[in-house]
Amino acid sequence: MDWDLITNSILFNPAEWEIVLNEWPRFMRGFSNTLTLFAVSVVGAFLLGAVIVNLMASRNPSVRAAGRVYVDGMRMLPFLIFAYLLYYGLPSLGIRMSAWTAGLLGLILYHAAYVAEILRGAWSQLPAGQTEAARAMGFHGPQLFLRIVLPQLVLGSAPILGNQLIYMLKDTAFLMIITVQDLTYAANSVQSMYFVPLQPFIVAIGLYWISTLAIEGLVFLVGRFARKRGLGRA
Amino acid sequence: MPDAVPALEARHISKTFGELEVLRDISLVVNPGDTISVLGPSGSGKSTMLRCLNFLETPDRGQVLLAGEPVGRRADGRLVSDKELAKSRARMGMVFQSFNLWPHFTVLQNVIEAPTKVLGLSKDEAVARAEGLLAKVGLADKRDVYPFALSGGQKQRVAIARALCMKPDVLLFDEPTSALDPELVGEVLAVMRDLAKEGMTMVVVTHEMGFARDVCDEVVFMDRGVVVEHAPPAEFFGNPKTERAQRFLSRYA
Numbered sequence: 001m002d003w004d005l006i007t008n009s010i011l012f013n014p015a016e017w018e019i020v021l022n023e024w025p026r027f028m029r030g031f032s033n034t035l036t037l038f039a040v041s042v043v044g045a046f047l048l049g050a051v052i053v054n055l056m057a058s059r060n061p062s063v064r065a066a067g068r069v070y071v072d073g074m075r076m077l078p079f080l081i082f083a084y085l086l087y088y089g090l091p092s093l094g095i096r097m098s099a100w101t102a103g104l105l106g107l108i109l110y111h112a113a114y115v116a117e118i119l120r121g122a123w124s125q126l127p128a129g130q131t132e133a134a135r136a137m138g139f140h141g142p143q144l145f146l147r148i149v150l151p152q153l154v155l156g157s158a159p160i161l162g163n164q165l166i167y168m169l170k171d172t173a174f175l176m177i178i179t180v181q182d183l184t185y186a187a188n189s190v191q192s193m194y195f196v197p198l199q200p201f202i203v204a205i206g207l208y209w210i211s212t213l214a215i216e217g218l219v220f221l222v223g224r225f226a227r228k229r230g231l232g233r234a
Numbered sequence: 235m236p237d238a239v240p241a242l243e244a245r246h247i248s249k250t251f252g253e254l255e256v257l258r259d260i261s262l263v264v265n266p267g268d269t270i271s272v273l274g275p276s277g278s279g280k281s282t283m284l285r286c287l288n289f290l291e292t293p294d295r296g297q298v299l300l301a302g303e304p305v306g307r308r309a310d311g312r313l314v315s316d317k318e319l320a321k322s323r324a325r326m327g328m329v330f331q332s333f334n335l336w337p338h339f340t341v342l343q344n345v346i347e348a349p350t351k352v353l354g355l356s357k358d359e360a361v362a363r364a365e366g367l368l369a370k371v372g373l374a375d376k377r378d379v380y381p382f383a384l385s386g387g388q389k390q391r392v393a394i395a396r397a398l399c400m401k402p403d404v405l406l407f408d409e410p411t412s413a414l415d416p417e418l419v420g421e422v423l424a425v426m427r428d429l430a431k432e433g434m435t436m437v438v439v440t441h442e443m444g445f446a447r448d449v450c451d452e453v454v455f456m457d458r459g460v461v462v463e464h465a466p467p468a469e470f471f472g473n474p475k476t477e478r479a480q481r482f483l484s485r486y487a
Binding site for chain 2: 127
């Protein structure tokens with residue numbers, strides 16, 4: 001490897017870093033779009049995942065099967081192809097969405113399956129007595145799930161849920177190919193406008209990295225909350 | 235004077251798990267203020283019977299009546315809605331062998347959760363009630379502690395306070411001391427003894443012969459899914475009629 005080439009002409013070329021600096025607002029716009037996509041899809045995927053895990057826990061076998069088919073169906077599909085289908089495929093069936101709508105919908109539908117599967121795993125570890133005690137006191141339906149079951153599932157699976165959040169953050173980058181102007185899109189446009197192939201992506205990686213650290217910080221806080229209650233020692 | 239309506243009554247309850255017939259034609263009458271203990275060897279069906287009373291297990295046949303009103307099934311045999319069943323259950327407290335406190339809530343939150351969310355009590359009212367009950371079971375100072383930091387006996391006393399906070403008409407106990415270290419059994423039994431003295435209506439599935447003998451108004455002895463004997467404790471312990479009861483008592487008492 002030619003270290004002189006690397007240090008002199010690419011990484012530390014002030015002119016090329018100046019380009020990146022001048023295009024900083026573009027990066028920030030992309031980053032802010034990435035964070036918005038992430039935040040909305042996290043909330044959406046979590047809510048939908050909580051609904052789907054209830055389908056999978058239903059007393060009705062066909063409802064249970066429907067939940068299972070959805071989760072398995074999504075999980076065998078590469079996200080990139082799913083995003084393509086929503087944005088480029090559905091219009092041929094007469095369903096047209098903006099890139100943002102298609103992107104958000106894709107992230108939510110796709111990751112809800114993973115969230116549901118994570119919650120289902122945590123639910124299978126929850127002692128039956130937890131819900132029996134609640135039923136015996138008159139809880140039923142959504143209230144029982146939201147007050148007694150869901151908090152324990154989240155506390156019990158915080159590290160795995162956090163891992164899923166990191167996947168969700170990085171899957172926002174795929175939306176570039178359906179023209180969503182996220183952080184990766186911004187890096188790519190700076191790269192192609194000025195023919196600086198390295199620095200824009202280093203910036204993007206740095207911003208993804210910082211976001212990931214924030215997610216890990218959140219997981220740490222939830223973990224501490226759980227440990228205070230003797231839960232989620234995993 | 236006509237007989238009072240029983241607080242809780244089971245009529246001809248049967249239950250099978252697959253091929254196994256766990257309950258066969260069980261009938262039980264619990265009068266207001268009575269404490270009934272249900273004794274019997276492991277696998278005799280006594281826990282299943284208790285769980286049929288609030289439909290944690292759905293009996294295949296038979297009726298449960300709470301103060302004369304059907305629980306779980308209408309007179310025509312159809313199951314009631316979840317919502318309607320929940321209403322009946324809210325009037326029956328239950329204490330479990332494994333405590334089943336909710337670990338994500340503090341002691342106080344455990345006790346006020348159902349009164350506020352199910353009965354719709356105001357938080358202030360529920361907290362006042364809960365503090366009184368925690369004092370009564372000797373755990374006033376543990377109100378802000380999480381369950382995992384409590385001993386088994388303390389957990390069970392919280393579970394009793396939690397059940398009482400609903401002001402239930404009947405309390406069901408499913409082997410409440412069986413998961414406890416021997417030195418912690420006494421503190422739980424003492425609380426139950428006080429409740430019996432105060433006139434709480436209770437059905438207690440237990441292996442504590444002393445409690446059954448000294449505290450209860452009636453003993454129900456079950457074996458292999460049927461009620462074998464049903465008598466006041468003095469009679470049951472002093473002069474058991476059946477050979478099965480005699481054999482059981484010779485092993486336990």
